[in-house]
Amino acid sequence: xxYENILRQTIDLHVHVGPEIIPRKFDIKELANFxxxxxxxxxxxxxxxxAILPYSEQSxxxxxxxxxxxxxxxxxxNPDIIRAAKISAxxxxxxxxxxxxxxxxxxxxxxxxxxxxxxxxxxxxKTLFSNSLNIRGKKKNTIxxxxxxxxxxxxECGAVLATGHLSWRESLRLIAAAQKIGxxxxxxxxxxYQRIAMPIFIQKKLAEQGAFIESCYSMxxxxxxxxxxxxxxxxxxxxxRCILSSDVGQKFSLSPSEALRxxxxxLSKNGITEDELYQMLVxxxxxxxxxxxxxxx
Numbered sequence: 001x002x003y004e005n006i007l008r009q010t011i012d013l014h015v016h017v018g019p020e021i022i023p024r025k026f027d028i029k030e031l032a033n034f035x036x037x038x039x040x041x042x043x044x045x046x047x048x049x050x051a052i053l054p055y056s057e058q059s060x061x062x063x064x065x066x067x068x069x070x071x072x073x074x075x076x077x078n079p080d081i082i083r084a085a086k087i088s089a090x091x092x093x094x095x096x097x098x099x100x101x102x103x104x105x106x107x108x109x110x111x112x113x114x115x116x117x118x119x120x121x122x123x124x125x126k127t128l129f130s131n132s133l134n135i136r137g138k139k140k141n142t143i144x145x146x147x148x149x150x151x152x153x154x155x156e157c158g159a160v161l162a163t164g165h166l167s168w169r170e171s172l173r174l175i176a177a178a179q180k181i182g183x184x185x186x187x188x189x190x191x192x193y194q195r196i197a198m199p200i201f202i203q204k205k206l207a208e209q210g211a212f213i214e215s216c217y218s219m220x221x222x223x224x225x226x227x228x229x230x231x232x233x234x235x236x237x238x239x240x241r242c243i244l245s246s247d248v249g250q251k252f253s254l255s256p257s258e259a260l261r262x263x264x265x266x267l268s269k270n271g272i273t274e275d276e277l278y279q280m281l282v283x284x285x286x287x288x289x290x291x292x293x294x295x296x297x
Contacts, residue, residue: 001274003264009278011063011285012256013043013094013160013187014216016249020046023251028053028064031249031256036062038257040282043094043289045249048073050081055090065289067094069164070150071101072131077146079153086157092289095154096189097164097174103132104167105195135170143177151181160288162187162214168198175211185288186211190247192219192233200236207241212284216247217263221254231270239276243284 017031018024026034028044028051035042041063044051048071053064066089068074068081075081076098085093099105135147151174154161161183163171168191175186188211191198203213215234219225234242244267246259253259264277 001264001268001277003261006264006274006278006281007039007257007261008037010039010260010281011041011043011065011289012039012246012260013065013243013285013288014189014214014245014247015042015044015256016247017044017046017051018249020048022047024249025251025253025255026249029057032059032062032064034255035257039260040286041065041290042256043067045069045094045096047071047100050074050085050088052085052088054088058091063091063290065089065092065094067096069096069099070133071098072133073101076101076131076133077144077150079149082150082153082157082159086159092160093157094160094162094187094289095150096162097135097166098133099165101131101133102165102167102170103134104170105165106132135166135174141173143173147174148177148181151178151183154178155181155183160185160187163189165189165193165196168196168202171196171198172202172206175206175209179209184210187243187288188213190214190216190219192225192230194223194225200233203233204237207237211241212288213237213242214245215242215280216245217259218247218253220263220266221248221259222250227266228270231267231272234267234272234276234280239272239279240284242280243288244277244280245285 018027043065050068052066068085135143137144220227246256248259
C-alpha cells in the first residue's frame with residue numbers, strides 16, 4: 001500500500017496548535033513548515049484563541065485551514081467572531097462548537113483539563129471552567145436563539161460546522177437546525193470519544209443525512225480505544241461518509257503526518273482498504289474545505 005502517496009494528498013482536518021494554555025508541539029507556521037511536502041494541508045485548532053493564518057501568508061504548496069472554537073474564551077455563541085475569522089483567513093474556515101466549554105464535557109471532566117491531554121504537566125484552574133455552554137433554549141426541545149444566530153453566520157461564511165464536544169443528543173438537535181438553515185458541510189467530531197459516546201445507529205443516521213463522521217488517531221493513541229473498534233465503526237458507516245484525522249499537536253504526540261501514517265497502517269491491518277483510506281483522507285476532506293465538488297464513492 002502506497003501510504004506516502006496518499007499522505008501527500010491528505011488534508012488533516014484536526015490538528016491542535018499553540019500558543020495555548022495546553023502545551024502544544026507547534027504553532028501554526030512551525031506546523032506548516034514541518035508538514036509541507038508531507039501532507040497537502042491541515043485544519044488548525046486552538047481551544048482558547050482563534051487559529052488563523054491569513055490568506056496572504058499561505059503557501060501555494062500547503063493549505064492551512066483556519067478555525068475558531070466556540071468556547072467561552074472566544075465568546076461562546078459569538079457570530080461576529082465567525083465573520084471576523086472568515087475575513088481574516090480569506091479562505092475556508094472550520095467552526096467547532098464548544099469543546100472544553102461544553103456543559104456535558106465540563107461535568108464529565110470534573111472541571112479540569114483532562115490529564116491525558118497534558119502529559120507530565122498539571123493544570124488545575126477551576127476558574128477557567130466557571131462558565132459552560134449548551135444549546136438548549138428556554139422552552140423544551142428548542143435551541144437557544146443565540147445558537148441560531150451562530151448557525152446563520154456559519155451559513156453566511158460558507159464555513160464547515162464541527163460538533164466539538166457537545167453531547168450526542170445536543171448534536172442531533174444542532175444538526176437538524178443547521179440543515180434546516182442550509183448548512184451542508186458538517187463534521188461529527190470524534191463521536192467514539194468516551195465523553196461523547198454517540199451510539200453507532202445515531203452516527204449512521206447522521207451520515208445518511210449528509211454529515212461526515214470523524215475518526216481520529218488520538219482516540220487510539222491517547223484514549224486507548226481499540227483500533228478494531230474504530231475500523232468496525234468505519235465499516236458500519238461506510239468510508240464515503242467518514243473522514244480520518246490525527247487530532248494531535250500535544251507536546252508528547254507524533255506529528256500529524258507520522259500519526260496518520262501509523263493510523264493508515266493499523267486500519268489496513270484491520271480490514272480498511274487503500275481505496276477507503278483515500279476516500280477518507282483525500283476525497284472527503286478536500287470536498288469539505290477545498291474543491292466544493294460532490295463526494296465520490
